[in-house]
Amino acid sequence: MLESCLHCFHSRGEKVDLEFELNRRLFRRMHMAVTSPYDHGPVLFPQVEDIEDGGLVRPATLDMNRIALYDPRVGFNRPQMQAVTAIARLPRGTIPFIVFGPPGTGKTVTIVEAILQVLAWDPEARILACAPSNNGADIIADRLCDSLSTSQLFRLNAPSRVNNVSRRLESYSLQYDDGSFRVPAPETIMQYRVVVSTCASGCLPHGVGVPNGHFTHIFIDEAGQASEPEVMIPIQMNADANTTIVLAGDPKQLGPVIRSPIARRLGLDISYLDRLMARDMYKSVANRGVTYVKLIKNWRSHRSIIEFPDQQFYDGELEACADPSAAEWCLGWDKLSNPRYPIIFHAIKCQDLRESSSPSWFNIEEASAVMDYVRDLRYDQPDEEIGVITPYRAQVGKLRTLLQADFPEVKVGTTEEFQGDERHAIIVSTVRSSLDFVEFDVRHTLGFVANPRRFNVAMTRAKSVLIIVGDPDVLGLDPLWRRFLNRIHTNGGWKGQRIPWAPAAEVADGFIDDHLPYDAQMLAQSELDLRNVLAGTSAMGLEALDEVEVLEADADLYWHEDE
The missing domain is CATH 3.40.50.300 (P-loop containing nucleotide triphosphate hydrolases)
Known part of the structure; x- marks a missing residue:
């Protein structure tokens, strides 16, 4: 109904203002529940x-x-x-x-x-x-x-x-x-x-x-x-x-x-x-x-895919019990760096971008690399068994547009949209490829960096092959990511740019001196850039939001149906 009305106005060349109100039904029910006599x-x-x-x-x-x-x-x-x-x-x-x-x-x-x-x-x-x-x-x-x-x-x-x-x-x-x-x-x-x-x-x-x-x-x-x-x-x-x-x-x-x-x-x-x-x-x-x-019996993934999340989150208790015909489907694939190891980290150094009116990030070079992997995978795997995960809404939009014509059945979504889901092949585009705003991301656990739960979900959706495309300089800021990338490198799953640190070195649980390698000028500039983005959004007639809420919307937190 709304779509037909908008089409009518558009065909006549008229401009319209739309205002959507939050449906408070769910919140009313929550209030009703917590004030009920049940105790x-x-x-x-x-x-x-x-x-x-x-x-x-x-x-x-x-x-x-x-x-x-x-x-x-x-x-x-x-x-x-x-x-x-x-x-x-x-x-x-x-x-x-x-x-x-x-x-x-x-x-x-x-x-x-x-x-x-x-x-x-x-x-x-x-x-x-x-x-x-x-x-x-x-x-x-x-x-x-x-x-x-x-x-x-x-x-x-x-x-x-x-x-x-x-x-x-x-x-x-x-x-x-x-x-x-x-x-x-x-x-x-x-x-x-x-x-x-x-x-x-x-x-x-x-x-x-x-x-x-x-x-x-x-x-x-x-x-x-x-x-x-x-x-x-x-x-x-x-x-x-x-x-x-x-x-x-x-x-x-x-x-x-x-x-x-x-x-x-x-x-x-x-x-x-x-x-x-x-x-x-x-x-x-x-x-x-x-x-x-x-x-403790994992029926989904190849042992190599579940091994690292198991050690980090589940006390090493998970048992890999997936059917070998599914879990080992990708072994021997000519795109694997190690034909016996079904994980690829494709290190790519490129540019992350934002539209002028949006704080959400996208990365064209990563999207192109994802497209190449999808094209290679789909010769042996149905499109619906390939999933692409990325933490930013803008990158989801770019990837959906890119894949829609030739691979319409490939699911593209945020980590939240993949929780509870699984695919034979999962490709992860981490997007961020510059240090701008990364400290802010870490403080507010956006994207993949410094968010262990989002990391855990994204890395455990694949049955037989997991491909991550990202910038190691950014991902390596987080100890969890650095340990994971070290393991991939040790097992021969690294492709692209050389690893920028010593992979055999022990990874501390915290950041060096408990902070990221920023000087005060860089941090001040990042915060100024952020305020400029918000000011530009308000200038376009959009409601200005608290900076934390804007950037957390940027992480595309998934809001399920209220009923």
Whole structure:
């Protein structure tokens, strides 16, 4: 509708002013959730003594062997079996149970199997399963469709959602004649054994009159990606003291998107999952199988791809279990520097640029190099199995334009858009190739430099080949990147410009003298340039923003659907 109206004005040569207002529905629901009367201590602020009081114990091998699995793959994965068994037998109203799922370890498979086992174990169980985004909720619902009928499973969609669900899930939803979604009456919702929705729409059952405590279990997948108030929407609007809470996610990957610098300083960028997992009762190895389970079998990537993130983020516990036919597909490819090592770092020294009215960076030379790699890969790999990740919106736009004509199925997006995704081949364009603003980037953890979570997500999406195009002088400012680049160089995966430091030298955890190699004049000039960019933006009639918010928008933080 908006597009057709704009086309009409454009065809008549008229100028129009558009003003968009923020939809405050999600924020209202978060406020409503955190001010609700629900205050069950073991769920909100669990204590060590709650473990014994709740009767929590590690599942015995005999208990695991007694389970009749819906997905036989789980039977060959002891951590998954432990998680499924523990969840199925959790006492009502106990402390939250956490499924810690590093990349490619089958977290969603575990959650789906656990839901089905709860239903089998407890005939009275009623489950609300949520995820922060519609895509995440659709994945859970779609996998449950294999085992549950339309009378048992309901995909609760917000009335405002655009009808882009699969045909399969349409039969599990309720729609008006015009195709829009509707929320059924409370007695209808209460007939289903499983209701799946987004976290934001998790308040709808309560809103139409479903009583608190009707749902015996509430599952939150990707719980680390949503803010704590957002995760509290389905919990505090539906739970009572007897409701069991299960969280799944990875605190080492991207957390919630919080735009406000004030909100970040007040701690809203710390998710509910992060807050709980920082407590000793969820960190202790002795409590594995009791309060949480850590999945350790990586079914996605070649061993060389997962090895460095495993050591840096997961205590070296991940086991490379991917099917060799997929993981080793690229070995021997003539573009690999080392035919037995499926990682390339293409060192390129070029120029990063910005449009005059935007603070977002792009890099034409890197985009051209990405294009060449895509062209080389697609002879042996379908376009849809190639992904391109870059941290800046401007570079996403340039790459999409460049690839659209010949490679329309290649996915190009920011790191946030790739969380939870995977491709046989991943190409990463890091963009930054000058020291201007890099200190600002480091202070505010933008792009890839000095942002471990964004680094972790980007480097763990590939199944069989990972290609990084970037400037080592910029990336090497960060100790994490420098260690990674040293490893690539040692394994013969380096291409292009020579490595600008001694790769065998030990890398300290911090920067030299705790700061980057700037003199005061360079820093002052960088800050002045930044203010000029903002002033130019305001001069064009655009609202001036706080400099931190502008540059964090530059990192293209992904804002999922509010419903």
